[in-house]
Amino acid sequence: MRKNADGLTTGEQVDIRSLAEMPGLQLMRASFHTRTFPRHSHEGYGVGVIEQGALGFYYRGENVVAPAGWINTVNPDEVHTGQAATESGWTYRMFYFSADFLQHMTQAVCERPTSLPFFTQGVIEDPDLAGLIRQVHGQLGDIRVARLERETMLLEMFSRLLVRHTYEPPTVVRAGREEAPIRRVIDYLDAHFGEDLAVDTLAAIACLSPYHFIRVFTRQTGLTPHAWLMQLRAHKAKELLALGLPIADAALQTGFADQSHLTKIFKRIMGYTPGQLRNSVQDA
Numbered sequence: 001m002r003k004n005a006d007g008l009t010t011g012e013q014v015d016i017r018s019l020a021e022m023p024g025l026q027l028m029r030a031s032f033h034t035r036t037f038p039r040h041s042h043e044g045y046g047v048g049v050i051e052q053g054a055l056g057f058y059y060r061g062e063n064v065v066a067p068a069g070w071i072n073t074v075n076p077d078e079v080h081t082g083q084a085a086t087e088s089g090w091t092y093r094m095f096y097f098s099a100d101f102l103q104h105m106t107q108a109v110c111e112r113p114t115s116l117p118f119f120t121q122g123v124i125e126d127p128d129l130a131g132l133i134r135q136v137h138g139q140l141g142d143i144r145v146a147r148l149e150r151e152t153m154l155l156e157m158f159s160r161l162l163v164r165h166t167y168e169p170p171t172v173v174r175a176g177r178e179e180a181p182i183r184r185v186i187d188y189l190d191a192h193f194g195e196d197l198a199v200d201t202l203a204a205i206a207c208l209s210p211y212h213f214i215r216v217f218t219r220q221t222g223l224t225p226h227a228w229l230m231q232l233r234a235h236k237a238k239e240l241l242a243l244g245l246p247i248a249d250a251a252l253q254t255g256f257a258d259q260s261h262l263t264k265i266f267k268r269i270m271g272y273t274p275g276q277l278r279n280s281v282q283d284a
Contacts, residue, residue, distance in 0.1 A: 012089075017141055021198070022154075024101030027141055033089035037082035045102055045119070046074040047161065048094035049133045055092060056085035059122035071124040071133065073165070080122070093137040105158040108200075108210040110170045117166035129160050144257045149226040151199040155211045178216050181206035185217065185225070193232045194255035199225070229255075234269045237262055238277065247274045 014030040024044075031052075039058070054067040058081040059074070065085045066072040072092070074080055076099060084090055099116055106114050124130075136153045139145045163169045185202050202225055203213040218224050223231065233254045240250040251262035259274075267273050 019140060021147065022101070022140075024098040024104075026096040027137060028094040028096065029092070029137070029141075030094070031089065031091040033084065035083075035089075039079050039081055041077050041079050042074060042096070044076055044096060044098045046072075046094055046096050047119075047133065048072050048092045049130045049137075051091045051093060051134065053088045053090035054085035055082060055090045057082045057122070064123045066123045069127060069130055071126055071130050071165075073119040073122055073124065075118045078122075093134055095133070095137065102158075105155070106162060106170060108155055109159045109162060109172060110209065110211075114170050115168065117162055117168070117170070119161075120165055120167055124165055126164065129157070129164065132157050132160065144261060146226060146229070146255075146257075147196045147198055148202075148229060151210075152214055152224055152226050155199065155214065159211055172211070178206065178208065179220070181208060181213075182217055182220050185213075186221075186228070189225075189229055189232060193229060193236055194253065196255070197229065230265050231269055234262075234266050237266060237274065238270065241274055241277050247278060250274065 012030075012032055012035065014028065017027045019025060019027075028048075037057075049071050050066050050068050052068055054065055055072060056063065056065045057072075058064075059078065067085075103116055106117060132153075136150075136157045139153055140150050159172065163172060185206050188202065188205050189197070199210045199214065202217075203210040206213045206216070208216060214225060217228070221228060233256060237250045237254040237256070240253060241247065245253075247262065248259045251257075251259045254262070256262040256265065263273055263275070270277075
């Protein structure tokens, strides 16, 4: 088979990304057909989902196979291999992250410091979590998705992963009502709706751990913090459009990525498009 300058055969692809706001985390999406990885280990953790084909690898003294729709994991310093388990090879999405990043995620999920978690298996059948891993991986690599939404989904993913598939899983505190803290956050959102807000910022205002804050906010308002923010932005945009502001300018001033993003969210919430609203204003 022909190979390119990176040593990949025809049809094989590797895409690696890092996010400035999430140090210690790396995203990879790759397709391999003939590539084989000899015994090796990583300094950090790896969690991924197989999208097509199947991945075979030696892990903890046995040969295992992760087929499409299954999750594969690796702990730091665990020796493993990697090769195709089908003639078509395999395609997967991987999260690689440091121990410090996982410790941060664990503390964000819990209300108290915990020991560093380790995954119980190299191959996991968990369709619900596998779908979430795939979704979050795609969203983190999409600059059009707001930071608040990306971080909310990432926390949910790690919460399920830690609780279901680690030794000594952390205890997640039950979400109750925290009316005063949530009111502070709502007031903050109203004053800063156009900014690219982080979960940590809002959780600090509420004096709650990030994951607990998200669950409390959702229980109390019926919307996630991100959904609340999108609704707020849509209403602010509506006010600007009613004053005659062009749609593109209204999108920019209310924190949407662009006009199409505003249109998508606006129609979902209002039931009609910004263009239809502008036409009604002009006809009045």
